[in-house]
Amino acid sequence: MSKKSTLAVLLAAALISQAQAQAPKKTSPTKKPVTVVTTAQPAGQTKRIEKVTRKGSELVIPYEKYVLPNGLTVVVHEDHSDPIVHVDVTYHVGSAREEVGKSGFAHFFEHMMFQGSDNVADEEHFKIVSQAGGDLNGTTNRDRTNYFETVPSNQLETALWLEADRMGFLLDAVTQRKFEVQRETVKNERGQNYDNRPYGLVYEKSAQALYPYGHPYSWTTIGYIEDLNRVNVNDLKNFFLRWYGPNNATLTVGGDVTPAQVVKLAEKYFGSIQRGPEVKNMKLAAPVLTQDRYLSYEDNVRFPMLQMTFPTVPNYHPDEVPLDVLAEIIGGGKNSILYKNLNKTQKVVQASAGHPCSELAGEFTLTVLPLPGHTLADMEKEMRNAFAEFEKRGVTDDDLERFKSSYEANIINSLSSVAGKTSTLASYQTFTGNPNFLTNQLKAHRAVTKADVLRVYNQYIKGKPAVLLSVVPKGKPEMVAKADNFKVDPSGYKAPADQYAGLKYVKAKDTFDRSKRPAPGPNPTITVPPFWKDTFANGIKVIGAKSEEVPTVTMLFSLQGGHKLEAHDPSKAGIASLTAALMNESSVKYTAEDLSSQLQKLGSSINFGSSTENMTIQVQSQVKNLDATLALLEERMLHPRFDQADFDRLKKQRLENIKNQSTQPTVVANNVFNKMLYGEGHIKAIPVIGTTATVENISLDDVKKFYKDYFSPSVTNLVIVGDVQQAQIMPKLAFLNQWTAKQVTIPAEPKVANIDKTKIYVVDKEKAAQSEIRIGYMALPYDATGDFYKATLMNYVLGDAFNSRINLNLREDKGYTYGAWSYFSGSEAAGPFTAAAGVRTNVSDSSVVEFMKEIKRFREEGITDEELAFMRSAIGQGDALKYETSFQKAFFLNNMLRYNLDADYVAKQNEILQNITKEEINALAKKYLPVEKMSIMLVGDKASVKPGLEKLGYEVVELDSDGAQILAQATTPAVTAEPKKITPPKGRKPRKEGRIF
Template identity: 75%
Template sequence: MFQKVKLAICGCAVLALPLQISAQKPKGATKQIEKVTRKGSELVIPYEKYVLPNGLTLVIHEDHSDPIVHVDVTYHVGSAREEVGKSGFAHFFEHMMFQGSDHVADEEHFKLVSQAGGTLNGTTNRDRTNYFETIPSNQLETALWLEADRMGFLLDAVTQKKFEIQRSTVKNERGQNYDNRPYGLVGETTARALYPYGHPYSWLTIGYIEDLNRVNVDDLKNFFLRWYGPNNATVTVGGDVNPQEVIKMAEKYFGSIPRGPEVKNRELPAVTLPQDRYVSYEDNVRFPMLRMVYPTVPVRHPDEAPLDCLAEILGSGKNSILYKNLIKTQKAVQADASHPTAELAGEFTLAVLPFPGQTLTDMEKIVRASLNEFEKTGVTDDAVTRFKAKFESGIINSLESVSGKVSRLASNQTFSGNPNDLPKEYKRYMAVTKADVMRVYNQYIKNKHAVILSVVPKGQAQAVAKADNYKPTNTDYKAPANEYAGLKYVKPQDNFDRSQRPGAGKNPVVTVPPFYRDNLPNGIKVIGTENKEVPMVTLLFSVQGGHKLSAKDPSRAGIASLMAAMLNESSEKYTAEELSSELEKLGSSISFSGGTESINVSVESQVKNLDATIALLEERMLHPRFDVADFDRLKKQRLEQIANQATQPTVIADNVYNKLLYGENNILAVPTLGTTATVNNITLDDVKKFYQDNFSPSVTNLVIVGDVNQQGIMPKLAFLNKWAAKPVTMPTLPLAPGIDKTKVFIVNKEKAAQSEIRIGYLALPFDATGEYYKSGLMNYTLGGNFNSRINLNLREEKGYTYGARSAYAGTELVGPFTAQAGVRANVSDSAVVEFIKEIKNFRGQGIKDDELSFLKSSVGQRDALKYETPFQKALFLNNIVKYNLAADFVKKQNEILQNITKEEINALAKKNLPLEKMSIMLVGDKALIQPGLEKLGYEIVELDTDGNPAKEATTPTAPAKTAPAEKSKKEPAKPRKSIPEIRTS
């Protein structure tokens, strides 16, 4: 799918008039602005657009293909509206919008939508904040009531306690996704150097910790009053709806909310750099990074599309110049180019991660030489054709769900004032010429200055591309006018009782997609369904075996995924570059990947290009070249990837946890990538033999979803009959060692600001209607949804984490029950205590009546959302054929759900939550976390990053009777190309 990371800027408006909010209900009538319909097969999303008297924009898209509705409320405010010294506030406020309002209790927004069988979230970027729900169509009024209540009745429900908990949650989010993630500070460091001090793009949406510590509740309230008026919002509703009913609901719930202060767009001067700005920082990474960023143009600028095309030519895919000069030559692990844009600016970005032995100085030289090479060779017709085909397929894919269509309508209205911006965008990209691409190269890149960032491993400050020569200053900064004076909170005046939750309409009729089956003579099991919503076809092959087959020769573990990587390379007739070029010109994709139990082949194609795509699929599947140069490069990359995992706490945690679960002699204890030792053992002949012995139609399932019927697709797949079957014997894996008693395992990661926690045991294999399914229902209350006991405790009550959960994860093999979270290091012991407390209480006291009712309502109604997109349909069908499920298994699941009792749930909890026989594992700073863990009374074993014992175990003499205290108290007071967004959950 074509996606482009977009930056977003909304400049702060400077108001000439004093701010006033009317206390009167807005007068006048709702006005229809336009109605757009589709003519023939044109690329248009039909909609109706209205404006309420208070300025709220309402956009409605009617689509009865599935019994679901997507509601999006977008406020034209993001981090670009923040003040210097108060960064991160837009995102912080997004969190607060989920903490209850006058008529909706704390955490009830999540609970009500989940109970209705829906999903929800919120995201923030530099330009806007949006809140959205996807729900069964009979729950539309509830969604609109919820959104209107927090738009009009938020502030009296805001408390200091809620404020502090969400401040802690946001800080955890920053730690998890930025401070403690490899290369997590790249964007922040670049933005600070690229934009002038005080520019709304000079900080990231997450904000700075010191700013989050500085803000108070009054700041939050003023932010709400300034930016969250209905006249700065677009409500977009799409799906199985009647537009006239939507209008009435919108008028009822949003119509009385007073208009807010006016919000004006702002243009800022284009950023120019007087010289190359070299900046750097040290990070806990294996590979250094070179990143060159040139300032360009805003979104929807005429030069945006040709700059996007330039980025594709320079650094996207196997036909790009950077791939040829850096990846193919084994000088870099990664090299790419991108062009994120926003309302006020864009950034043309070139990034390289060199192999060990290469310097960032050399990388900069090669990148600059590659730009000179492009200047000499120019732009080919093929390059432009590939770019346009890829863009067209990406657009079509983005419209396969109602949420995708609604999101695009909402974004277009917010930023251009025209929901129907898609045809203009399409025309803009289809009009790109070779001359356009050369022109923008000369205008924005050639001989222009850039921010050049070096990220180097800790202790290697000398490894930068060039010494730092820039630090931002506030010399020329002039603070904008105060936007927050004189704001007053005036509640809407209604003629109905908002405290009464709307009733649900009649439950929509949900039917499992009709599907067909077929069996080919060579053993391939086929299952498929016709889907006419978009002119696309998805094929999903699953060749059973995968990493599990390495049990036959564990010394070469990782061979399955390495073989899959080789199938993404050259065929007998075509080089990898030629195959990639042809696929991109078709707007198609073919990818191979190696998993624990299968090799997966994923194919996507527009219907009109299906025959040509299948011809290329035959080349890759049945006629791989297995070129020695490709193998050497991929093996080298694989070894570096494995070594790099030692810098990533989440990967360490998962790998060590698997080793604890499955034991030394089980292949499932070994990562699918393999280890340094096992991958070093693999030769090209080994890969060829693995392909010959195990890549067989006799163990292959094929799922087909798309705008083609069985009679139309099967003849096109005739090449599969040439695939000769061979017997493949699946190994019998050894029994995993039992856990005789609960122990604590620590993997030391010095100075880690967060700890990764895993608690669990090897539980059950997959069973669609048996104990596994029922145990999943049991766990839903414990840790299976946002309002679960575990998440509400650790995230919403304690503020220890950005998110905590538990789940059963069985396949055809026995899989684990795992409770997990990433938590602040200084509360690691307390977090473990809370996990144990919740599991113990649930096992001992059982489920409550209201929790059982919530479970049945939530899980029972979510079927409406299960089968909407082609990908969802493919996963559903894949499970049917993989596990040989009965055609009516969904019906049986619903019967189990509706009939399950408290006694059954409680019995499952007692049986399948054996707290006395679980492994508790943490990856974190031992010196900080071990003293508190010793108070738990469990034996403690220290492991290294490979899961091997690091020293003798320590056994405390007496268990703790109470939870250990925290080490320190809480500190006082991105469809179409989109910016990386920050989500609430």
């Protein structure tokens, strides 16, 4: 449940690859009524179109493809390696099917598809899938919308019943209230994920200048507030009728199924749904720029940003792959021109290039965030110099080898799960009509040449105009790269023909009772993967498991200590993570660039990291390249160079990132909450990356000493999962015997002070649009079958499930938040119970009341029979999804070593799960939910939130952003008052990069 807080993670979330533009003037949409008609099942037979099988070791996803009489395409991938099934329904409609004045419909309708249908109650989709032990989601982008579930294979029929009901029986369940609820949800979502997020409007602003007025890529997938405000429920219903027919959809099912089984169920549940209007593929001319277009905006950011974008080609165009190669050479990694010229010289915190393509267009984009002392004008020169340097250096054999090997390795890794294979088939069928298009893609990537890359550079980049967007801190307009010279010009725009006239809702007529939820088949047999154990003479404990699904090997080294070791000298907190970062750089024999190049050519990865409890090394390799990968692992592990220039650069970036965190309320909340729980003097009260003061104290000699003293096989566990046997892999790891063992003392954790009474702590974040809430106390250490495990069962219906009491109250009933949760987190030492959410500023006090009310009510009244049955079913059947991928197996096996768990501990957990009683759950609630002794913390706009908080009956204490008390005397209200009553529309869990949640 922890949230990473580095700038890179912030930007990865903010700069998602969606093209967007500024809001033009729009006319009010025409209101059209919706007619309801019933009809009988269409005549005709399901046709099998093709069957693709794998020959030898070729990289192919086997499948069978069918088309129902109503036009629904059905693709089935049969894979009995795990007792799970992934169901994906993709509709070929995204924001590109919208029109001026009605932006955001595709995403809006994604929300509506989770609001119930004729035979599925509002919000029941989540509950049914969760109770079945599955996961679910929905995503929208420019070109398609998809809905998917991963469930135990005995729940296949239930998943198909759910998807068919909302495809064919949705509109009668779409009410004005649901429409208004989700309209507010989408508006709030835009505020949180776009308007109020650093760099959140980058693609909206750049696409404003890149695409002509009216182009469907010239607005965000989430749409404009003014468009959402003006539409009505019939507009939305007509959008469904136009685009959500079975002939514009692909049903893809993969996993522990047979094609005959899937087709029979598809015919039953989808066959009677009437065909929709014809949908043709779109083709639009590429945007044309006659000069460089400069534009800018001010944002709540620490680092300014410059983005340069050139228009290119759509997905699957012959020039897409060579442009991808060019992007890698310019700014794709440690061997790129931008990295060499900007990152290595300490001019930027981030510099990159990419070439995201969509169905109608592509964008070649360079993005740079300079460190203080370097201007955006300087960065524009650096970008142009990078192209000039490319012209001189050209394309090397190494460039092509790295690109091709990395692509193939990424494809192999993406196919390690049933969900990955199924979604790949679905995407290719939707956009090319050929689920086997992976074969074409592999050929295109393997065939790309140096001449191809030089040709596309000359055709699309060299001397061509671009869009240059400056993002500058608020109040610093002078920091732009160049003065704005672009404005949207709507002249010449011609609205397309009306596509929504005369649409009718033709409801299917069945020969069975669709209102009856299908009964699941027998529960699949879940077995823990077989494993083996071994030990090196120097103390490394090894555990491994064979996995034959893909020809790869995953290795995970875990060294006890990490951030906890810094308790020996807290004045240098952050040294563990800085040491790990430095070990990702050069070795004695190779530079970081050499290592990166060799790993890319192998299609392998080696990554060092550090957390509160451990340092880690993650290794991924294809079996055929394992020996070469392990040779590079030996270099990095046992012979790090610890170069002074690398250290200086990483330390400078670390200090800048720490300063940047102060602008992020979520990070401030997590840091201050930890300080409150653990207290002054506890190493866990200090962030893992350290503070400005502690990182400034660290020298390169300190890092070398930390490595010498604590990087030891005596505290190391190694997990190996992949297509190798124990007898094959252990001799290859003989180099680890050279690693000298040292005695490592893990500092004992000091006792954490008890909370004497519940108080509210406030950290001021002036004019913040939301408040971050954390509520909790120090609870339990981890155990697999004792009170910790049982407490997680108790908490499942309180705050862990999507349909938990806390989440349904604060999000669905009150609309205060996109997601509210509670959880226990422990390790060898006690960890906290935490309840958390980001809520709207004007309901901060009310949100605290609702959090505490739900915790207190659960403690006093306990669990219901229905909730107990739901918890047992959801957690018990969910085991089917736990051990599928190599990383899932590795995490499972690592826990076994770390906590010295018995081989049958999962069976013991299941026994506890099935036998735990209401009385035991209720006793656990009384014991581990001490509402009278919890800390409540808010990070938000003090002027807005504090008056309401002071009326809640708790002592209110002000803290600064470092967690230090700044009031001489806390305020305690004389009278306990009810918070203000606010009843906004319901909300929904936040979408992540186009997801429904």
